[in-house]
Structure formats: C-alpha cells, structure tokens
Amino acid sequence: MGCGEFLVKYVLFFANLAFALAGLALLGLGLAVHLQFADIETVLSETSFRVAPVACMIVGGIAFIIAFFGCCGAIRESNCMLVTYAIFMLVLMALKLTLGVMVFVNLDGVVAAIPNWMNKTFQQDQDTFHVIENRFSCCGPTGPGSYLSLTLPDTCCSTTPCTVINAYAGCTEVLQALFNNYGVAIGSVAIVIAAIELVAVIFALCLANHARNKMRRSRY
Numbered sequence: 001m002g003c004g005e006f007l008v009k010y011v012l013f014f015a016n017l018a019f020a021l022a023g024l025a026l027l028g029l030g031l032a033v034h035l036q037f038a039d040i041e042t043v044l045s046e047t048s049f050r051v052a053p054v055a056c057m058i059v060g061g062i063a064f065i066i067a068f069f070g071c072c073g074a075i076r077e078s079n080c081m082l083v084t085y086a087i088f089m090l091v092l093m094a095l096k097l098t099l100g101v102m103v104f105v106n107l108d109g110v111v112a113a114i115p116n117w118m119n120k121t122f123q124q125d126q127d128t129f130h131v132i133e134n135r136f137s138c139c140g141p142t143g144p145g146s147y148l149s150l151t152l153p154d155t156c157c158s159t160t161p162c163t164v165i166n167a168y169a170g171c172t173e174v175l176q177a178l179f180n181n182y183g184v185a186i187g188s189v190a191i192v193i194a195a196i197e198l199v200a201v202i203f204a205l206c207l208a209n210h211a212r213n214k215m216r217r218s219r220y
Contacts, residue, residue, distance in 0.1 A: 009074055012203040016070035019200065022193050023063030029189065030056025033182045055099050056186050063092055063193070070200070074207060082208035086201045093194045093201070100191035107183040111176050115141065118172045122146065129171075130155045136178070138171035146170070 033053040066088050073081030118141040122129045130153055133139055139156035140146025144167035147153075152162040159166060168174075 013074040019067035027060030096190040096194035103187035138174040139168040143170040
C-alpha cells in the first residue's frame, strides 16, 4: 500500500470514529430536548417542532451504525462495504440537511407562537400551567403580574411564601430562550456533520477504487 492509500485508509477510519461519536451526540441531544419538553407535549401538539427531537434521535442512531460499518470497511479495504457505506452516507447527509433546514425554517415561527401557547394554557388549564412553571422555573406567561395578585402559587418561586419579590421570570421568556438554544444547537450540529460527511464519502470512494484496482491486479 502506498503512502496515499495508507493515509486515506486511516483518515477515513478515524473520521468515521468521530462520526460515530457525533451520531451519539446527536442522539443524546435529541433525547435531552425530548425529555426537557416531555411535560408540555399537549401545549406543543400543534407544531411540527415536536418532530425535530425524535428525528434527531433517529438520525443520530443511524449515523452511529453507518459510521461503525464505515470503520470496518476502511480497515478491511472492502470495496463492497465502502461503496455501500458511501451510498448510505449520502442518504444520511440528505436526512441531516433536511433536519437542519427544517429546524431553522420553522424555528422563528415556533418561537413567535410561544406567547399564544402560554396565554391559552394559562387561561384554560391552570394545572398544566403549574406543571410548566415547576418544570422550567418560571411564573405566569409574562411574569408574576400575570396573576393580578400579591399571593402567587408555590410553583412560581423557589421558596415560600411566594410573592412578586421572589418570583421567577415569565414562562414565555424562558421557553423562547430554550427553544432558540436547542433549535440552533440541533440545526447547526446536523448541518456541520452533514458537510463533513461529504469529505468522508469522497475518501470512501477513493479507497473503494483503490481496493477494486488492487483486486484486479491480484488476478493477473
């Protein structure tokens, strides 16, 4: 094996090792977002943003599996495994780009709709809203003033008695910040990984071509 082929082989191996870890990170990020907002799924039932964490977990899990086989293909220099890996990686790249674009396209609309969700839930279902307050350490849609009272529910504060002095910030502000942070994180990670994977596909096809030529030469 020449120096070039040796370099391509081990760059591809370590790149896929990194992709496997990145796939686990994407899976973990999706799981973290899903668990973070699990308590308010009824509030988010009208938006496609709920799909993003689940899609993130699925894509991350698939990425881990494909990257694992990419490592095996690189070490064994198997033409079949490398070409199959490259094809699946291209499909995975398309899924990640779709996920990232979907998040960024819908993020502003989702964040803008949060005040309506908070106000609607606050007016129609106080029990659910108290769960939101307790889960995200917030108080009322816009703050303690939302209750129009000096006495607030215990979910609005970390200590009792709960008053406007020691109350949390409004839930709308807190959730908008969380959605922005998680949305940007998911979208950015998906797009960056997809861009880097394009390089891995090129390396895989180069190594597959080398393996095929090596096999042909061995027949003569």
